[in-house]
Structure formats: structure tokens, C-alpha cells
Amino acid sequence: xxxxxxxxxxxxxxxVSQAEIxxxxxxxxxxxxxxxxxxxxxxxxxxVSGGNYAEGNLVVSKSISLIGENWxxxxxxxxxxxxxxxxxxxxxxxxxxxFSGHASxxxxxxxxVYDSHHVQIIGNELYDNFFGIYLQYSKHCIIRENKIVxxxxxxxxxxxxxxxxxxxxxQIIGNSISGHxxxxxxxxxxxxxxxxxxxxxxxRYGLHFMFSNDDAYITNLFSHNGAGVAxxxxxNVKMFNNTFIDNWGDSAYGLxxxxxxxxxxxxxxxxxxxAGIFMEGTNRILLEKNIFKDNGWGMKIQASxxxxxxxQNNFVSNTFDxxxxxxxxxxxxxxxxxxxxxxxxxxxxxxxxxxxxxLSLFSMLVEKNPPTMLLYRSxxxxxxxxxxxxxxxxxxxxxxxxxxxxxxxxx
Amino acid sequence: MMATxxxxxxxxxxxxxxxxxxxxxxxxDSCAFCKxxxxxxxxxxxxxxxxxxHYVFDDIICMAxxxxxxxxxxxxxxxxxxxxxxxEFTDVNRAILLQDDDFRSPMRGNxxxxxxxxxxxxxxxxxxxxxxKWDNLIRK
Numbered sequence: 257x258x259x260x261x262x263x264x265x266x267x268x269x270x271x272v273s274q275a276e277i278x279x280x281x282x283x284x285x286x287x288x289x290x291x292x293x294x295x296x297x298x299x300x301x302x303x304v305s306g307g308n309y310a311e312g313n314l315v316v317s318k319s320i321s322l323i324g325e326n327w328x329x330x331x332x333x334x335x336x337x338x339x340x341x342x343x344x345x346x347x348x349x350x351x352x353x354x355f356s357g358h359a360s361x362x363x364x365x366x367x368x369v370y371d372s373h374h375v376q377i378i379g380n381e382l383y384d385n386f387f388g389i390y391l392q393y394s395k396h397c398i399i400r401e402n403k404i405v406x407x408x409x410x411x412x413x414x415x416x417x418x419x420x421x422x423x424x425x426x427q428i429i430g431n432s433i434s435g436h437x438x439x440x441x442x443x444x445x446x447x448x449x450x451x452x453x454x455x456x457x458x459x460r461y462g463l464h465f466m467f468s469n470d471d472a473y474i475t476n477l478f479s480h481n482g483a484g485v486a487x488x489x490x491x492n493v494k495m496f497n498n499t500f501i502d503n504w505g506d507s508a509y510g511l512x513x514x515x516x517x518x519x520x521x522x523x524x525x526x527x528x529x530x531a532g533i534f535m536e537g538t539n540r541i542l543l544e545k546n547i548f549k550d551n552g553w554g555m556k557i558q559a560s561x562x563x564x565x566x567x568q569n570n571f572v573s574n575t576f577d578x579x580x581x582x583x584x585x586x587x588x589x590x591x592x593x594x595x596x597x598x599x600x601x602x603x604x605x606x607x608x609x610x611x612x613x614x615l616s617l618f619s620m621l622v623e624k625n626p627p628t629m630l631l632y633r634s635x636x637x638x639x640x641x642x643x644x645x646x647x648x649x650x651x652x653x654x655x656x657x658x659x660x661x662x663x664x665x666x667x
Numbered sequence: 668m669m670a671t672x673x674x675x676x677x678x679x680x681x682x683x684x685x686x687x688x689x690x691x692x693x694x695x696d697s698c699a700f701c702k703x704x705x706x707x708x709x710x711x712x713x714x715x716x717x718x719x720x721h722y723v724f725d726d727i728i729c730m731a732x733x734x735x736x737x738x739x740x741x742x743x744x745x746x747x748x749x750x751x752x753x754x755e756f757t758d759v760n761r762a763i764l765l766q767d768d769d770f771r772s773p774m775r776g777n778x779x780x781x782x783x784x785x786x787x788x789x790x791x792x793x794x795x796x797x798x799x800k801w802d803n804l805i806r807k
Contacts, residue, residue, distance in 0.1 A: 361769065412693070413707060437706050459694045460704045467775075482694060483704050507697040507704065514702060536702070 274299065281305025281328070289314055289330075296320050304328045304351070315340045316348075324350030327381070332356040337364035338385070347376045356385035363415060365390035366404075369397060377402060387415030388436060394423045399431060406435035408459045416441040417458065420448070428453060438464040439481065446470050453477075461486045461512075462500075465493065473498060478510075484529060486512040493519040501527045509534040510551065513541070521546060523667065531556045532574070539563055545667055548572065553579050553619075562586040570664050571595060571614070575632075579619040580655070589614065589657040593664045601662045612660040615651045617644035688713055688746040688756035689721045700729035701774055708753035710772040710779065715743035727764070728776030731804040745801065747780030750790070755782065759801045763787035767796035778804075 278292045278300060279285060286292040290311050292302045298319045306326030313336040316322060320343075329352045332338040338353050348367065357364035365387035369375050373395040381403045382388045388404040391397055399418055408414035417433035418440045420426055426448040432455075433439040439455030442448070443466045450473035455462035462478030465471070465487040472494035478485050484503035487493055493516065500510035510529035511521075515537040524546045526532040532551040533543075536558040543566045548554035554574040555566070559582020567590040571577040577594060591607070592614075599608035618637050621628050631637050644651060691711050697704045699722040705711055712730045713723040718741065724730040727747060734742070746756035747764065762780040765787060770777045778799060781787035790796055 363771070408694075460706050483697070486703065488701070488703075507702065512702060534702075 276300045278302045279305070281307055281325075293317075298345075312336045313340060314338065315342060316346050317342050319343050319345035321347040322349075322351075323347075324352075324380075327352050329354060332364070332366070332385070334358060337362075337368055339367045341367065341369045341372055341375055344372050345374045346372065347378070349377075349379045352381045352383065354383040354385065356387070358386045358413075363387055363390065363419075365415065365419070368392075369394045373397070376400070381405075385415075387419050388417040388433065390415075390419045390421075391423050391426065392421045394420075394426070396425045397423070398427045398429070400427070400429045402431045404431060404433040404436065408435045408437060413437075414459060416464075417455070420445045424448070427451070432456075434458060438462070439478070440464070442466065442468040442471065444468060448472075449474065451475060456480050458482065462503075464488075465490050469493075472496070477501070479503070481508075483507055484509040484511060486514070487516050487519075488512070488514040489516070491517045491519065495519065495521045495524060497523045499525045499527070500529060500532070501525070503529045505530060509556075513538045516541070520544075525549075526551065526554075534558075535561045535564070537561065541565070542567075544568055545665060546570075547667055548574055548577070550574065552576070556580070557587060558582070559584055564588070565590070567591050568661070568665050569593070570667065572664070576616065576619040576622075578614040578655075579623050580615065580652070581623050583652045585652045585655045589655075591659055591661050591665075592657050593661040594657065595664075597660050597662075599660065606662050608660040608662055612657045613645060613648065613651065613655060614657060615655045616641045617651055620651055685715055685717075685743050686719045686721070687715070687744075689723075690754065691723055691748075696723050698723065698725040698729050698774075700724055700733040701726075703773060705773075707773060708748055709750050710770070710776070711748045711753065712746060712759070712780075713756065714745040717741040717743050726772045726774035726776040727759075727778045727780070727801075727804065728772070728774050731776075731801075734805045735807055749782040749786075750779035751781065751786045757782040764799045764801065764804075765790055765794075765796040766799045767794045769794045770796070 280292050296318050301321040303323045308329045310331040330338050332355045334355050335357050338356050353366040356366050366382040366385035368390040371393040376398045378400045383405050404417045414437045416438045417436035420442050422444045424446050428450045430452045434457040437459050438461045439458045441464045445468040448471045452475050454477045456479045458481045460482045462481040463485045467489050470492045475497045477499045479501045508530045510526040510532045513535045517539040519541050521543045526548050528550045531553040532548045534556045538561045541564045546569045549572045551574045554571050554577040557580045564587040570593045572595045594612050597612045599610040705725045710726050712727045745759040747759045747762050749755045766778045770779045
């Protein structure tokens with residue numbers, strides 16, 4: 257038994273001793289990362305000490321751990337893609353990666369993952385790169401707790417913070433992204449989760465989905481982005497517990513839904529946006545228990561939307577709760593709380609006894625002719641709205657919450 | 668008196684001519700079809716109406732889809748940005764349009780416009796791109 261154990265142990269140590277640790281930096285065997293990457297074998301670790309490493313494009317082509325100690329800086333000098341990962345099971349942590357090449361056809365990035373699986377990029381800082389972290393044809397990768405900052409301005413081309421293309425089963429967790437084109441960008445990405453990220457002050461969208469089915473984004477904060485968040489040409493997306501806040505502008509939305517179907521939007525906070533949710537070509541969505549507060553428009557539902565269910569949401573102090581551009585209404589409103597509801601509840605069942613029509617005549621007028629906004633809160637507009645509420649003539653008469661909640665839903 | 672009348676009629680005439688392409692404000696203007704903010708000038712397109720209004724798009728495929736869906740607009744001229752000089756627009760029928768997956772345009776039209784033959788030929792051989800025609804893009 258004893259002999260058997262020692263044999264097992266020696267085999268084990270044999271395999272363990274196979275994995276080497278290569279140290280890079282002043283006073284270490286390797287002075288450049290490049291020289292270490294040339295001799296490294298699968299399973300090895302490369303530990304890089306603090307310092308400045310401007311070595312052009314570094315390519316990782318073995319399954320290794322690349323670990324930075326005291327924040328070594330990898331500098332692309334605005335000419336190169338900084339770190340290219342072309343192997344499976346690569347782990348990268350502790351680096352400051354900056355100044356990648358800019359605006360060329362091949363989309364250079366701070367860290368770019370090519371056709372690989374089980375790559376983990378955890379706890380790095382990326383500064384002023386064209387693209388931050390870029391994944392293509394990759395699976396089962398984890399991008400966690402990276403800080404990604406760019407200095408994108410208007411009138412200048414810039415890439416995305418975390419850009420994922422034709423990938424599957426990704427976990428994007430706890431990153432913070434600012435100053436890029438889109439904070440997080442998904443195109444043809446499936447089965448992935450985006451959790452607890454903070455995406456602010458990006459030029460276009462905090463998060464952008466295109467042609468990406470079966471994904472979830474949960475508990476993220478999107479604020480002060482050029483145009484909010486966009487989910488487009490996608491189906492089966494779960495959006496839970498996110499905050500969409502402070503996205504102001506002519507074409508800015510808390511959340512832009514275009515050509516999306518069969519999705520579930522639950523327990524989000526949509527606050528202080530020009531339009532909280534803008535829906536176009538959106539079908540079979542359940543919107544439940546969200547808060548719409550202090551928006552210009554709570555929801556803008558275009559006539560191309562069908563079979564959506566909007567229930568148990570709180571609509572509080574929006575200029576307009578809901579607006580639409582058409583007369584055909586094929587969406588259902590139920591059990592929402594509308595702070596402008598003036599009905600009563602004689603049977604005390606917490607549900608208003610008269611239906612609520614969230615669509616005001618004035619919002620229809622503004623939709624057709626935006627400058628009429630000048631007349632907002634004028635006597636004549638109030639009069640119009642009142643008379644329309646009693647006898648609907650111009651607003652679609654089935655645009656209605658038959659069972660409005662008397663009290664704000666506790667969320 | 669005569670001069671004023673002539674001037675007035677000139678102004679009237681001028682207001683009816685095509686205004687030509689407008690400068691696109693990158694990261695500010697949004698696409699009239701897909702609503703996305705235009706962030707890459709290289710793939711931008713636009714058309715004018717006879718009344719002098721501009722519609723801008725982030726991708727030629729958006730302009731094509733817009734045209735397919737809206738038949739009642741008084742279309743004027745269609746323009747596409749020059750891939751090599753994105754601030755300059757060329758009439759879409761005069762431009763050389765190349766289509767290839769390596770042109771990663773925002774809405775996957777993957778089509779770039781070129782004002783001159785030289786640069787078009789360069790990219791055509793570099794990427795093995797296909798030449799396409801606007802008329803084919805808007806065919807239903």
C-alpha cells in the first residue's frame with residue numbers, strides 16, 4: 257500500500273514538476289515577455305514583474321497562465337495589437353494593457369482571443385485601446401473584473417470595450433467599461449451571460465446585442481451612454497435587475513428594442529432617460545415588475561409591435577407614460593401602477609374600478625408634430641386630454657389598462 | 668422691380684434643386700432605418716428628397732431596406748461614402764460598390780463604396796471582393 261501510494265505520488269509530482277514557472281523582469285531569467293513566450297510549454301506559468309514592456313504584438317500560442325505582478329504595463333505604442341491569444345486554456349491576469357493600434361481593417365485590440373476556448377481574462381486594466389477585449393469564434397471564456405477605459409470622443413472612430421463575435425458560452429462578469437463605442441458588444445453570440453458590469457459614458461451604447469440569441473444580462477448598470485442600450489435582431493434574451501439611467505439625447509433610449517422576440521424583461525430600473533424603452537418590431541415580450549421613473553417617455557411602442565405583455569410595472573413621474581405612432585394596438589397592459597391614475601377603488605381590492613388609458617391625446621400630437629411640445633401643460637392641452645379621456649376619439653380605444661393597481665407595486 | 672422678381676424666382680428655383688449630400692456628424696447622427704448611432708463613417712450612406720430633406724444611414728443595407736419599405740417618399744439622389752475618404756459622398760450609381768465579409772459594416776451589409784477605380788481595384792484584389800450594383804440591392 258505504502259509503495260503504491262509513493263508511486264502515485266511520484267507520478268503526480270512528475271507531472272507537476274513538468275509545469276514550470278518562467279519569470280520575466282529585471283533580475284529574472286527572462287528580460288522580455290517575448291523570449292519567455294518562445295520557450296514556454298503547455299501548462300507553464302509566465303510571471304511578469306512590474307515595469308514597462310513595449311514589445312509590439314505578443315502572441316500566446318500555448319495553454320499557459322500569464323500573470324502580472326505589480327501591474328506590468330504592456331504598451332502597443334498605438335501601432336500594434338497588444339496581446340493576441342491563439343490557444344485554449346489561457347489565463348491572463350494582473351496586466352495594464354494600453355495604446356493598441358487604431359482604426360485599421362483588422363480591428364486591433366488590447367487583448368484579442370482568436371478561435372479558442374476556456375480562456376480567462378481576469379483582473380486587468382485596459383487603457384486607451386482601439387478595442388478593449390475582443391473575442392472571435394471563442395467558447396467557454398470568462399472575462400471578469402477588468403477595468404476598461406478609452407477616451408473616445410465625438411467625431412472620432414473607436415472600437416468597443418468588450419467585443420464578442422461568433423462566440424458561445426461566455427461569462428462577462430464584474431467589468432467596468434467607459435469611453436468606448438459600445439461598452440459590451442455581442443454579435444452572433446449565444447448561450448452567454450453578462451452579469452454585474454458597469455458600463456458608462458460610452459459613445460454609443462452601454463450594451464449592444466445583434467443577432468445574439470439565448471443570452472442573459474443581469475444586474476448591470478448602464479448610465480450616461482450616448483444612446484443607452486440596444487437589443488436588436490435577437491430572440492430569447494433575459495434582462496433582469498439592470499439599471500438604465502441618464503441616457504439623454506435626440507435618439508437616446510434607456511433600452512432600444514428592435515426586431516426582438518420571445519424575451520423577458522424583469523425587475524429593471526429605467527430612470528431619467530429621454531425614452532425609457534423604445535420598441536420597434538418587438539413581439540411576444542413579457543415586461544414585468546420594472547420601474548419607469550422620471551423619463552421623457554416611459555415607453556414608446558411603435559405600431560409594429562405585437563403580443564407584448566406589460567404587467568405590474570410602476571410608471572412614476574414620466575412626462576408621458578406611453579406613446580405610440582399607430583392606431584392598432586395588439587399589446588396588453590395589466591395591473592400596472594400609473595401615478596397619474598385618478599380612479600377609485602370602492603371594493604378595496606387594490607385594483608382601480610375604472611380602466612386607465614395611459615396614452616394621452618397630447619402624446620399622440622407630439623409624436624406626429626414634435627414642436628407642439630411647446631404647449632405642454634397649457635390650459636388647452638389639459639382640456640384636450642381631459643375630454644379625450646372621457647370620450648376617446650383620436651387615441652386607440654383599446655390602449656388600456658383595465659385593472660390598474662391603486663398602489664405602487666413594491667419592488 | 669424686375670431684378671427682385673428675377674432674384675425671387677432664382678431663390679425659388681434654387682430651393683428646388685438637389686441639396687447634395689450633407690456632412691454626417693459621427694457619433695451624433697443616427698440611422699433612419701435601424702436607429703443606431705452612426706459610428707463608422709466609412710459605411711455611411713444617405714439620400715435626399717426633392718423637398719431637400721436628408722435621410723442618413725449607417726450601412727447601405729439599411730438604405731436599401733428603407734427604400735424597400737417606403738415607396739411613398741419623393742426620392743432624390745442616393746449617395747454612398749467613399750471607403751477611402753469617408754467624408755466625401757458619391758452618387759450610388761456612379762460609385763463602385765464592393766461586397767465582402769471582411770468589410771465589417773454595422774448592419775452586415777458588408778458593402779463599401781469607392782469613388783475612384785484605383786482604390787476599388789486595390790480592395791477588390793486584396794479581399795477578393797464582389798462588385799454589386801445598387802439596383803440589385805433594392806430589388807425586392
